[in-house]
Amino acid sequence: MPTELVPLRPLGYAASLPSSRVLSIFGRAFPFKLKYLSLSSKPPRLPLMASAGEKGSVSVEDEARSAGGRDGMRRSRKSPRNGAPLKRQRGGDSNFLQVIGDAKKHRGSGRKEKSLGSGKGPYRFEVLDGEDEEEDEIGNMGEGVVTVISEDSTSLHALMKEGDSNAQKSLLGVDDSYLSETRFDQCSISSLSLRGIKDAGYEKMTQVQEATLPVILGGDDVLAKAKTGTGKTVAFLLPAIEVLSKLPLVEREQKRPSINVLVLCPTRELANQVAAEANKLLKYHPSIGVQVVIGGTRLTQEQRRMQTNPCQILVATPGRLKDHIENTQGFATRLKGMKVLVLDEADRLLDMGFRKDIEKIVASVPKQRQTLLFSATIPEGVRQICHIAMKKDHAFINTVEEGSEETHSQVRQMYLIAPLDKHFSILYSLLTEHVLEDADYKVIVFCTTAMVTKLVADFLSRLGLNIREIHSRKAQNYRSRVSEEFRQSKGLILVSSDVSARGVDYPDVTLVIQVGLPADREQYIHRLGRTGRKGKEGKGILMLAPWEKFFLASIKDLPVTEAPLPLTDSNTQRKVEEALRRVEMKNKESAYQAWLGYYNSNKTIGRDKRKLVELAEEFSQSMGLTDPPAIPKLILRKMGLNNVPGLRSL
Numbered sequence: 001m002p003t004e005l006v007p008l009r010p011l012g013y014a015a016s017l018p019s020s021r022v023l024s025i026f027g028r029a030f031p032f033k034l035k036y037l038s039l040s041s042k043p044p045r046l047p048l049m050a051s052a053g054e055k056g057s058v059s060v061e062d063e064a065r066s067a068g069g070r071d072g073m074r075r076s077r078k079s080p081r082n083g084a085p086l087k088r089q090r091g092g093d094s095n096f097l098q099v100i101g102d103a104k105k106h107r108g109s110g111r112k113e114k115s116l117g118s119g120k121g122p123y124r125f126e127v128l129d130g131e132d133e134e135e136d137e138i139g140n141m142g143e144g145v146v147t148v149i150s151e152d153s154t155s156l157h158a159l160m161k162e163g164d165s166n167a168q169k170s171l172l173g174v175d176d177s178y179l180s181e182t183r184f185d186q187c188s189i190s191s192l193s194l195r196g197i198k199d200a201g202y203e204k205m206t207q208v209q210e211a212t213l214p215v216i217l218g219g220d221d222v223l224a225k226a227k228t229g230t231g232k233t234v235a236f237l238l239p240a241i242e243v244l245s246k247l248p249l250v251e252r253e254q255k256r257p258s259i260n261v262l263v264l265c266p267t268r269e270l271a272n273q274v275a276a277e278a279n280k281l282l283k284y285h286p287s288i289g290v291q292v293v294i295g296g297t298r299l300t301q302e303q304r305r306m307q308t309n310p311c312q313i314l315v316a317t318p319g320r321l322k323d324h325i326e327n328t329q330g331f332a333t334r335l336k337g338m339k340v341l342v343l344d345e346a347d348r349l350l351d352m353g354f355r356k357d358i359e360k361i362v363a364s365v366p367k368q369r370q371t372l373l374f375s376a377t378i379p380e381g382v383r384q385i386c387h388i389a390m391k392k393d394h395a396f397i398n399t400v401e402e403g404s405e406e407t408h409s410q411v412r413q414m415y416l417i418a419p420l421d422k423h424f425s426i427l428y429s430l431l432t433e434h435v436l437e438d439a440d441y442k443v444i445v446f447c448t449t450a451m452v453t454k455l456v457a458d459f460l461s462r463l464g465l466n467i468r469e470i471h472s473r474k475a476q477n478y479r480s481r482v483s484e485e486f487r488q489s490k491g492l493i494l495v496s497s498d499v500s501a502r503g504v505d506y507p508d509v510t511l512v513i514q515v516g517l518p519a520d521r522e523q524y525i526h527r528l529g530r531t532g533r534k535g536k537e538g539k540g541i542l543m544l545a546p547w548e549k550f551f552l553a554s555i556k557d558l559p560v561t562e563a564p565l566p567l568t569d570s571n572t573q574r575k576v577e578e579a580l581r582r583v584e585m586k587n588k589e590s591a592y593q594a595w596l597g598y599y600n601s602n603k604t605i606g607r608d609k610r611k612l613v614e615l616a617e618e619f620s621q622s623m624g625l626t627d628p629p630a631i632p633k634l635i636l637r638k639m640g641l642n643n644v645p646g647l648r649s650l
């Protein structure tokens, strides 16, 4: 049974003020002045690992061991008899650690206090009873063909600080409750890493960093869930680097050292970003190198780089990594030295689109390793298949408080329901409104597929908006350039497919618009998570057609409110129609085909093919076409749509 970290008690409330930059649509939806409280999702607090003046001298592992704790915890998970759920408390102090194993097995076992180890340590352990205890690397499927999957490509230790319920809201309107009270220099981290952390500008750990660091340093496999934009990347990179830095020098100084840390990411942009973060942390570790292997670049170039440069940390997308395992000489051998495997965006990597690649990769790396899985969303189904990569007794660390939302309270979420033929003009109105209201606007418009993204970008550019587009049909160097430009700029709208849905950290995104059905609830949350990062405020709008409304049921636990439709005057309408007329025909044709493929693969909409074709025609009309574009017969057959009335074939 995996063990799981759970908070022991309701967490504090943090006051959070609404945005000072209010979209008029938000103003209309919330005509009153909002002052709302958000539930702070502070995870349990980590016991300090080194007292002041003993910097870096005692790790949580050491500390726990000195009290017999860690070993005790391990025993507790392996032996139900001895290992009934444990709660560790700092005697008289407010910090405590709760270890809950398979509680169901222990129901009715009574409540006993138990001293483990020497009994002299600062912790008391007690046995609890009855505690209750979840694109682009997708491959080039060709849009509109067969299945179009959207593109991108509890209980163990709860460390929680009592009395830490005060809101940590800065004067700048940034809610910093995602940060913990623990500073990195209070932890047992190497001085070289600490210098890198300091240069990166990090002082306090984020909640997820604080909760996971001691467990990872203690050698456990960890499955961690924390909200978007709360520092999960550093949470897995830092302990991985620490593991690396402790390896015997001989292992590190070989001419072609083994790859010791492997980080898998679902998209290329994310892989590059993770490598960049690793480089920041490694600034003062000159002998440790990071390399990236991602699709869309030359295999031979990557092979050369890995041969000539240090590469103890490899960040990869699954498809390309598999390529190297199969085709790069000596690569499989280098992987045999792997100590830490990380699956970033674990739920995405373990879903059907990537599962086969991941299984193959896991089979190529040593069984004796530590595995870390991180994501902002971990659906129950994913927890059940974690065994593909993790040890059975892994720790599940969930910093999203039970019963609280998986999204940030400082991000206002709205949805709009409008017929498809209104979507283009509504989108334009929403954007112009936002641009007028916020000089520092930075918007991401998510579309269902790459070709629909291209169409929308073409349309919006013709209306004079400052647009960039990013999706899997763009060359990798273009994608990297646009991604970097968007990261650094303001006053820009990025029209994107799901290549930007997960993990990418663009600072200060003011608004996220999702046009059409998100692939699933998780994708909705991750897309929305591009705004409201690091406690900043943000807004999200989901635009659906009436027949897409069923999606709202899957996010009904989230604070999403219906927004009124923006008013479009006749002048705007004329401009929109003119822009649509000027959009390239081939973009409309490709978008139509891709749209059909995307919705065909949706379980709800794709079930009734006749209805699907009618809806596709609506979409084609919304682009200003009188007749839907013709589609090659072969493609129609692959989509299971041949002979469906209303389709034109080539």
Ligand SMILES: Nc1ncnc2c1ncn2[C@@H]1O[C@H](COP(=O)(O)OP(=O)(O)OP(=O)(O)O)[C@@H](O)[C@H]1O
Binding pocket: 201, 202, 203, 204, 205, 206, 209, 226, 227, 228, 229, 230, 231, 232, 233, 234, 375, 376, 502, 503, 504, 505, 529, 530, 533, 534
């Ligand atoms: N301790 C820290 N203090 C301040 N900023 C931090 C700290 N750790 C990470 N950050 C910054 O927080 C931002 C978000 O981090 P990151 O991208 O790792 O979030 P995430 O939780 O992985 O988000 P997502 O779920 O979207 O992938 C980054 O800009 C990162 O540099």
